[in-house]
Every structure is written in structure tokens, then in C-alpha cells.
Amino acid sequence: MRNAFADELTKLGDDDERVVMLSGDIGNRLFDKFKDKHPTRFFNCGVAEANMTGLAAGLAMNGLRPVTYTITPFVTTRCLEQIRTDVCYHDVPVTVVAVGAGLAYAGLGPTHHACEDIAFLRALPNLVVISPGDAWEVRAALRAVMKQEHPAYIRMGKKGEPKIHQGPIENFQIGKAITIAEGRDVCLLSHGNMLPEAVEAGKLLEAKGKSARVVSFHTAKPLDEACIAEALNKFKLVVTLEEHSLIGGFGSAVAEWTVDNGCDTRKLMRIGTPDKFFKESGEQEHARERLGLTAHQIADRVIAKLS
Amino acid sequence: MNQISPISRKANTPDVAFLRKQAAELRGEVIGMSHKTGSAHLASCLSCIDILTAAYWHALNIDPAKPTDDGRDRFILSKGHAAMAIYATLAHRGYFPRDLLETYTKDGGKLAEHPPANMLPGIEAATGSLGHGLPIANGHALSAKVKDKGANYRVFALMSDGECNEGSVWEAAMFASAQKLANLCVIVDYNKWQATARSNETLQLSPLREKWESFGWDAYEIDGHDIGAVATALADVPNGSSKPVAFIANTVKGKGVSFMEDDNNWHYRAPTAEEVVKARQELGLS
Numbered sequence: 364m365r366n367a368f369a370d371e372l373t374k375l376g377d378d379d380e381r382v383v384m385l386s387g388d389i390g391n392r393l394f395d396k397f398k399d400k401h402p403t404r405f406f407n408c409g410v411a412e413a414n415m416t417g418l419a420a421g422l423a424m425n426g427l428r429p430v431t432y433t434i435t436p437f438v439t440t441r442c443l444e445q446i447r448t449d450v451c452y453h454d455v456p457v458t459v460v461a462v463g464a465g466l467a468y469a470g471l472g473p474t475h476h477a478c479e480d481i482a483f484l485r486a487l488p489n490l491v492v493i494s495p496g497d498a499w500e501v502r503a504a505l506r507a508v509m510k511q512e513h514p515a516y517i518r519m520g521k522k523g524e525p526k527i528h529q530g531p532i533e534n535f536q537i538g539k540a541i542t543i544a545e546g547r548d549v550c551l552l553s554h555g556n557m558l559p560e561a562v563e564a565g566k567l568l569e570a571k572g573k574s575a576r577v578v579s580f581h582t583a584k585p586l587d588e589a590c591i592a593e594a595l596n597k598f599k600l601v602v603t604l605e606e607h608s609l610i611g612g613f614g615s616a617v618a619e620w621t622v623d624n625g626c627d628t629r630k631l632m633r634i635g636t637p638d639k640f641f642k643e644s645g646e647q648e649h650a651r652e653r654l655g656l657t658a659h660q661i662a663d664r665v666i667a668k669l670s
Numbered sequence: 671m672n673q674i675s676p677i678s679r680k681a682n683t684p685d686v687a688f689l690r691k692q693a694a695e696l697r698g699e700v701i702g703m704s705h706k707t708g709s710a711h712l713a714s715c716l717s718c719i720d721i722l723t724a725a726y727w728h729a730l731n732i733d734p735a736k737p738t739d740d741g742r743d744r745f746i747l748s749k750g751h752a753a754m755a756i757y758a759t760l761a762h763r764g765y766f767p768r769d770l771l772e773t774y775t776k777d778g779g780k781l782a783e784h785p786p787a788n789m790l791p792g793i794e795a796a797t798g799s800l801g802h803g804l805p806i807a808n809g810h811a812l813s814a815k816v817k818d819k820g821a822n823y824r825v826f827a828l829m830s831d832g833e834c835n836e837g838s839v840w841e842a843a844m845f846a847s848a849q850k851l852a853n854l855c856v857i858v859d860y861n862k863w864q865a866t867a868r869s870n871e872t873l874q875l876s877p878l879r880e881k882w883e884s885f886g887w888d889a890y891e892i893d894g895h896d897i898g899a900v901a902t903a904l905a906d907v908p909n910g911s912s913k914p915v916a917f918i919a920n921t922v923k924g925k926g927v928s929f930m931e932d933d934n935n936w937h938y939r940a941p942t943a944e945e946v947v948k949a950r951q952e953l954g955l956s
Contacts, residue, residue: 403816406849413841414845417802417842418808421809422813424794424810425817
């Protein structure tokens, strides 16, 4: 996803001289193309995220379109107050882009995990929160948020994730979920980098005689309320999937909506990470396996719930 | 990257008598506001009134009728707890009617106890949480370079000494010098007190001028109550070097009222009616 981000941002920068890239001393060589083409609009802000974020707000107040970028915890929770007060309170068009959603950097340890960021950022007024499901969604989401006049948060995986979409998404809309596969028995609402597991889980369910609708529910805020309402109306079971804590994340957002709108909460099942730091070494696949987030484990839990 | 050329200013001598009178009126205004509303931070306002007066009535290139003009000098009150002082300054300078000051802290009003975002002309940034103003000022200063339109505006951030406790201040200081933001100026209102204790006994700031210098700034100590000197110093930014400029303005908390000066109880206390009368007499106000 991160290569798609760097490439798409370069293209956006070609077309719009207001685009300014701010890096928190990360992405060695990743932004070479952007730097070559737009040397006066790339700044390595160092390991100083509070300044980077306040700086971005100041640039945006002057009509520029800054993007802040580093590893998820550092570009979100480290400088949370700057995002809240400088960016969201002033309602200026800063785009915060994070690399390493959830357990994408599992091997780097809990300092680099990000299973709480959506909970923090979803509570901030004026902020759009998007977790793209693949590289094509990264490109489309970046284009969409850079067009608006408000702050946005884009939570990416890392690199090399499978592409789910076949090519550019022409009709991407902030807050409009995308149906990847149709089904009848269960609806899987996947947020962000869980999308490949969701698609795979859908296939496993199919093989076991259960038909699954798979949705890339990329925007945690604002919610696609029509999509949730229709799913709760049509399916016996609606499952939220995310690489984020069950406290305060995407699943929480859907649960809040379900309660607030008097829908049947018994139909809702939430799958995410537990209220614990994951301290074992090992890569993302290992962490997912240990936390019950693989396609097989998801399919098994869904079958158990349906029966 | 284009370099912003130093603004050539007319040898423009500040009218010190006029500035002093203006400052006394602002002091009277904030003392009245604090009394009427029971608001805290009066002493913090009084210590920076001379700096605000020197900036708004002499040094800044501004037009209150065009508060968002691209070419305006930007002034960010990073020590947002001196909100009464910036409100009084902006009202007396013509950014909004003085009547609006009567609505300070009132239910449903626009003048909260810290400056709001996107509500009042002349307020460049909502402040109150310390350590936010300088990073935002960096953004304003850097914009002049990025937009490549020959912009030669200056950006001023007025900070408190207690505010220098915040790590974000020093992140921002290093960024500004690395990027050679010569159009950026920090003024530290160095009144030697923070909310509940002496600044240097809380976190050691001293030697403060040398700190800023070692962070890559041209740093000068000035008397923050020598209104003519402050006016000249601010007008002369940028100073011809490629560095951002820091003025460590030595000030007295509660300046201008004998029984408030250097008494930190006035960080939170509001004056009684009797104290207002006494203070106004000392300030030469009727």
C-alpha cells in the first residue's frame, strides 16, 4: 500500500502545486520521485511529530494541502493533541497518512503496533477516518480526501498486500462501502487491511455451504449507514473485521450505530484484537493466527455462530 | 528554494509616548475585564501588554480591515492564556468593535477564556494548550517559501517562559533553524514565573538566550517593557541573516500595577473594585 501511496501522491503533486509532503524521517527512497519532481514541496520533519503536525496545520491555514506521514503510532497517538487542536479544531485540510495499521509491523513489537488509533481519532470532530483495503483503495482514498476542505486520516497496511480490486476504483466515495462479493447467509464488513482475510474467509465459507457477502467498509467515519442498515435487515449475521482493538474501533462504531438505531444487536458479531499488548516476536501472520484473525479462524467462528 | 529577502523598512522611529499611552489603556482594559468576569491570568496579560502594543501599533505590517490578506504579517499568541490581552489589543486596534469585549466569557459569546478557532478576525490560531503556537507559526513561515510568490510577510509567535517547558517548542525551534525560516520571530515573555512556581525552579530554562542560540536562532535579550526598544526590534525582523530570530524579553509579571508586580497570586486572582480604582490611578487613567 505504501508504494501506491507514494506514487499516487506524486501524481497528485504533479497536478496540484498546493500538495506538500511531510515525512517523519521515514520512507527511505520511498519519496525519491516526489522529491525529484517537487523538491520545494518535500520536507523531512525529523523525529518530531508534534512539530510536523502543527506545521501541517499552519501550512493548511495558508491554502496548502500538507500530508503528514510516518509509522502509525507516531503519526497518530504521539501527536494526538496536535491532530485534535491544531488540525481538527481549526478544520484545516491536513491529511494524516499512517503506515503499519494494526499488527502490520507485528515483528517490531508493541511500540510499533497500532490497535488503538481508530478509537482515538474517530472521536475527533471534523476528521474523516479511512482504512483502505488494498493498494487501489489507497490511491482512491487519497485522491478523495485531498479534494475536500477538511482533515482526514488514512490508515494503511504496509507493502505487498494482495490487491483485491482489479484496477483503479472510478466511483470511490468517502463513507460509501464497496461490495466485493455477493452472498446470502452472512455479511462480512471488513475494515482496512483485513480485506484479504475477509475475501479468503468468504471463499472458505462458500466451500462449507455458507454464502457470504464481503464488503470493504473502508470508512470508519462517516459511516455508510445505508450499508449497515441493509446488512442488518437482510442477513442473519453481520460480522465486523478489523486489525484493531474491539474497544473503540470500527466494530464499536457499527455497534454504536446498531444500538442507536434500534436494530437487532444479536445479529452483530465483532472480530478484532483483544484488550492486550501482543508481546510475542514474530510477523503479522503469526500475530493474526494467535489472535484469531486469519481467514480460517474467521470462517470457523462464523460457522459456529450460524449453527 | 527561494529565499525571502529582508524587508527594507523606512527608518521609522517608534512614537514612544503614544505607545506608552496605548499600553496603559490596554492595561486598564484587561484589569477591568478581569474584575468584571473574575477571570484568571491577569498578571500574564500585564507582562506582555508592552510587547503586544509595540507589535500592533508599530512593528506589524497589518490592516485590521483585511485580517486574512495573504501578505499580512502573522502574529500568533502562543501563550493563549493571555486571551484578555489579545482581545483588548485587537479591539483597540480596530479588528472588531470594542463593545464585543463586554461579551468576554458570557454565555453564548465568541470570547472564551482562550482564543477560539475561526471565530474572530485577527486570531490566527486557537491557543491555550501550550507549545502549539510555534509549530503552527513554522507552517505560516514555511508557506511563504513553498508558495513561491515572493511573499515577504513575517510571522511572530509570542510565548511564555513556562511554555518553554513543552518539548514541542524545541522540536519546532530545530525545524525553523534547519529550514532557515528567517521570516520567523519568537518573543519569549520571560517574567520568571509559571502558574505555580518560579520558572527556573520548575524546569531549568536558564540560560534561555543561549538555549535559543544553540538551537540555531539569532537570539537577543531585550527589556520587554522598553516599548520603543521592543518596537524597533520587532520591526527589524528579519535581521539579514538566514536564521530565525528569538527575543528573550525580560518582563515583570503584573507589570504596571505596583501591588501586582512579581506577585504570582495574580496568576489566578481577579482585582476587586477598589483595586481597579487604585490600579487605574497608577496607570494614569481616569
